[in-house]
Amino acid sequence: MARISSVAELEELRKDILSKREPGKPWIAFCGGIGCLCLGNDRVISAFAEEIRKQSLEAKVGLRMTGCHGFCEKGPSVVIYPEEVCYLEVTPEDVPEIIAQTVVGKKVIDRLVYTDPKTGEKAAHLFEIPFYRNQTRFLIGNNPRINPRSIDDYLAAGGYSALAKALFEMSPEQVLAEIKKANLRGRGGGGFPAGLKWETARNAPGEEKYVIVNAHEGEPGAFMDRALFTGNPHCVLEGLIIGAYAIGAHQGFIYTRHDNPQLRENIDIALAQAKEYGLLGENILGSGFNFNVEVHLDIGIFVSGESSALMRSIEGKAPEPRPKYIRTSVSGIWEKPSNLNNVETWANVPMIINKGSAWYAGIGTERSKGTKLISLSGKVCNTGVVEVPLGTPLKEIVYGIGGGIPNGKKLKAVHFGGPMGGSLPESLIDTPLDFDALAKLGAPMGAGAMLVIDEDTCMVDLARHFLEFLAGESCGKCVPCREGIRQMLKILTRITKGKGKEGDLELLEELAGVTREAALCALGRSAPNPFLSTLKYFRDEYEAHIKEKRCPALSCKELSASGGAKKNE
Amino acid sequence: MSEIIIQIDGRDVAAREGMTILEAAQTAGITIPTLCHHEKLEPYGACRICTVEIENRGRTRLVAACLYPVEKDLVVRTRSEKVDRIRKVILELLLAHAPEATELQVLAKEYGADKDRFEKESSFCILCGLCVRYCAEVKKKHAVGFVDRGTGREISFIPEIASRECWNCKECFPLCPTEALQAAYVLTEALISSSPSFKLEAEE
Numbered sequence: 001m002a003r004i005s006s007v008a009e010l011e012e013l014r015k016d017i018l019s020k021r022e023p024g025k026p027w028i029a030f031c032g033g034i035g036c037l038c039l040g041n042d043r044v045i046s047a048f049a050e051e052i053r054k055q056s057l058e059a060k061v062g063l064r065m066t067g068c069h070g071f072c073e074k075g076p077s078v079v080i081y082p083e084e085v086c087y088l089e090v091t092p093e094d095v096p097e098i099i100a101q102t103v104v105g106k107k108v109i110d111r112l113v114y115t116d117p118k119t120g121e122k123a124a125h126l127f128e129i130p131f132y133r134n135q136t137r138f139l140i141g142n143n144p145r146i147n148p149r150s151i152d153d154y155l156a157a158g159g160y161s162a163l164a165k166a167l168f169e170m171s172p173e174q175v176l177a178e179i180k181k182a183n184l185r186g187r188g189g190g191g192f193p194a195g196l197k198w199e200t201a202r203n204a205p206g207e208e209k210y211v212i213v214n215a216h217e218g219e220p221g222a223f224m225d226r227a228l229f230t231g232n233p234h235c236v237l238e239g240l241i242i243g244a245y246a247i248g249a250h251q252g253f254i255y256t257r258h259d260n261p262q263l264r265e266n267i268d269i270a271l272a273q274a275k276e277y278g279l280l281g282e283n284i285l286g287s288g289f290n291f292n293v294e295v296h297l298d299i300g301i302f303v304s305g306e307s308s309a310l311m312r313s314i315e316g317k318a319p320e321p322r323p324k325y326i327r328t329s330v331s332g333i334w335e336k337p338s339n340l341n342n343v344e345t346w347a348n349v350p351m352i353i354n355k356g357s358a359w360y361a362g363i364g365t366e367r368s369k370g371t372k373l374i375s376l377s378g379k380v381c382n383t384g385v386v387e388v389p390l391g392t393p394l395k396e397i398v399y400g401i402g403g404g405i406p407n408g409k410k411l412k413a414v415h416f417g418g419p420m421g422g423s424l425p426e427s428l429i430d431t432p433l434d435f436d437a438l439a440k441l442g443a444p445m446g447a448g449a450m451l452v453i454d455e456d457t458c459m460v461d462l463a464r465h466f467l468e469f470l471a472g473e474s475c476g477k478c479v480p481c482r483e484g485i486r487q488m489l490k491i492l493t494r495i496t497k498g499k500g501k502e503g504d505l506e507l508l509e510e511l512a513g514v515t516r517e518a519a520l521c522a523l524g525r526s527a528p529n530p531f532l533s534t535l536k537y538f539r540d541e542y543e544a545h546i547k548e549k550r551c552p553a554l555s556c557k558e559l560s561a562s563g564g565a566k567k568n569e
Numbered sequence: 570m571s572e573i574i575i576q577i578d579g580r581d582v583a584a585r586e587g588m589t590i591l592e593a594a595q596t597a598g599i600t601i602p603t604l605c606h607h608e609k610l611e612p613y614g615a616c617r618i619c620t621v622e623i624e625n626r627g628r629t630r631l632v633a634a635c636l637y638p639v640e641k642d643l644v645v646r647t648r649s650e651k652v653d654r655i656r657k658v659i660l661e662l663l664l665a666h667a668p669e670a671t672e673l674q675v676l677a678k679e680y681g682a683d684k685d686r687f688e689k690e691s692s693f694c695i696l697c698g699l700c701v702r703y704c705a706e707v708k709k710k711h712a713v714g715f716v717d718r719g720t721g722r723e724i725s726f727i728p729e730i731a732s733r734e735c736w737n738c739k740e741c742f743p744l745c746p747t748e749a750l751q752a753a754y755v756l757t758e759a760l761i762s763s764s765p766s767f768k769l770e771a772e773e
């Protein structure tokens with residue numbers, strides 16, 4: 001394929017791709033997400049390929065391995081187009097029947113479709129299943145439709161039209177103004193306005209500037225960045241190129257996981273394909289704009305996702321944070337202005353440019369715009385990747401999409417943001433998914449890991465667990481974080497073992513205060529969050545552990561239900 | 570370099586652009602305690618004992634004086650209830666490692682820190698990194714470094730470099746604030762465990 005050197009050529013290519021696709025032709029999309037693959041979707045795929053060969057249907061039926069569909073709970077997930085019939089928990093044994101009945105016979109197999117556990121109602125099509133129906137899937141919605149290793153699939157879905165619009169119809173200042181007007185806020189945890197960061201980097205002195213994708217996704221329980229980036233890499237890449245154009249950067253970096261070969265391969269293939277088509281490299285689409293991207297693998301430690309640590313890591317140094325009294329958007333990698341955004345933040349950009357900031361700002365709440373990807377997990381019926389408009393009440397996510405709590409248990413809390421986040425009690429379940437509302441209540445959204453907690457979970461042990469994680473995942477450089485975590489963890493561990501004593505809570509609060517105020521980076525400064533939020537809303541659980549030696553959730557093994565430490569059990 | 574007037578503890582202090590709060594305070598004879606700072610080394614910001622309260626553009630913040638660059642109209646308070654409480658807890662956390670260190674004891678007295686507040690830790694090292702950074706930045710030998718992370722962080726000598734460089738240098742030894750001669754101890758350990766003959770004797 002030759003390089004595309006104008007918008008006209010791009011549109012011609014798109015037409016050409018579309019013309020070769022037969023609209024009525026059946027094709028089957030397999031979820032290639034990690035969840036489905038672990039559940040055996042690779043065997044399902046082989047079975048389909050084999051059956052199709054056996055029946056000589058190769059020319060009549062298309063097969064496509066796609067990114068994560070989202071409904072991880074019920075994998076392996078298979079979607080049959082053009083009807084969009086969705087089969088869940090598919091096994092290789094189901095394959096001949098699916099081909100005969102559905103692909104050829106156009107009949108739905110009842111046994112394989114979603115059944116509502118409460119009403120018994122069936123939903124045969126993807127768009128009818130409550131898990132999908134109650135979402136707004138602007139970002140992740142293309143995942144079941146495109147093969148992430150095919151740039152043609154992305155182009156067929158309208159891909160790179162935003163880039164063409166930005167490069168040929170807008171000045172860099174106009175692109176920047178759109179992002180600012182859309183009030184796009186960073187999805188990696190801080191919720192910082194992307195437009196302001198871009199502007200700082202754009203205005204910072206120096207010719208050489210960088211743009212970076214943060215695809216580290218170290219937050220435990222977070223898997224939405226992986227799902228989006230693995231499933232639709234070009235969407236993130238398109239956003240990055242547009243951002244580079246607005247900022248005046250000619251070099252980009254993708255900082256991604258060393259332990260996810262599938263993601264790495266999809267990124268490499270996307271970069272190579274974009275380069276081949278002239279969407280990356282010199283003179284992109286004939287616009288005169290040059291931009292290249294390099295991939296860097298992360299160090300497998302949580303703190304390496306922090307902006308200054310990440311930039312040091314790209315420089316080849318140990319991922320230790322530095323104080324950001326001077327912003328990384330002014331002085332980052334090799335002291336050059338470096339604009340870092342999260343995977344999901346970049347993925348929002350093409351949509352904003354295509355549909356306009358007014359459309360975008362119409363979605364969400366006053367200060368939180370657009371949709372947000374959520375990794376829904378824990379004690380909830382439907383685990384998976386969820387996308388909802390910001391402002392959606394948490395209740396809707398837990399019940400409307402998540403299907404509620406399994407095994408007849410009661411909802412106790414939801415926890416956002418992993419080890420740097422906080423828990424909200426069931427009584428606050430009507431709170432909207434909003435950066436500021438959640439932060440104000442002590443449970444900042446973080447990157448979007450939402451853990452549902454039922455009555456069997458001990459909140460003291462939850463706080464202990466997150467500190468234990470950080471004890472091994474901070475860099476250990478500064479005293480308040482390293483030593484503060486060490487001591488808080490010791491005290492919390494003691495409490496969960498029935499050895500808590502009078503004054504422990506006050507001591508923990510004092511340590512939390514100092515760690516929060518004096519630590520060098522946001523990891524240390526946020527490390528006390530899980531403890532502080534659980535203390536705020538579940539103080540009685542802490543007191544039961546300390547005063548009565550009792551774990552109300554019956555979860556701490558060394559404590560009995562009625563009180564008193566168990567003796568040598 | 571232009572001159573900037575800032576206010577430290579109610580006094581006007583003249584500073585040069587690019588200076589840190591700590592440097593500006595030092596020129597004016599105002600003391601801010603430090604543990605990981607050394608004038609020959611790059612500012613590090615790890616011990617946080619130099620935390621001070623600043624006010625600029627109507628906001629009050631806590632920052633590390635050894636790193637924060639001076640700016641116009643900056644107001645600095647080197648002591649306040651918050652600052653003192655932070656320093657006290659930091660000292661208590663470090664005294665769990667090095668209860669005998671004179672430098673820590675002197676500061677403990679000043680800030681009312683209780684050396685027995687936390688259970689004693691097995692390692693004396695407070696990980697100020699003076700030895701590590703001196704070896705890297707001044708001597709450019711990199712014979713000693715940090716290993717592991719989080720609460721598992723330690724200093725460690727690289728035997729191949731240490732056996733060649735260290736005996737004739739040892740300049741990092743006197744830098745140790747714990748006076749437990751961390752570097753000397755860890756160095757010996759590294760050399761013994763890397764030498765087969767020593768190992769045999771040690772095991773016997």
Ligand SMILES: Cc1cc2nc3c(=O)[nH]c(=O)nc-3n(C[C@H](O)[C@H](O)[C@H](O)COP(=O)(O)O)c2cc1C
Pocket residue numbers: 185186187188189190191192194214215216217218219302303304305306307308340341342343345346447521522523
């Ligand atoms: C300890 C720590 C870990 C972080 N890990 C990530 C991460 O894995 N992915 C991410 O996008 N941001 C992470 N962040 C946030 C980044 O520092 C940074 O704010 C973000 O990438 C900026 O992008 P955004 O403005 O688009 O959110 C982390 C922050 C801290 C303090």
Ligand code: SF4
Pocket residue numbers: 303320321474475476477478479481482519520521522523524525
């Ligand atoms: S706060 Fe924690 S992670 Fe951040 S620099 Fe300090 S020790 Fe490292």
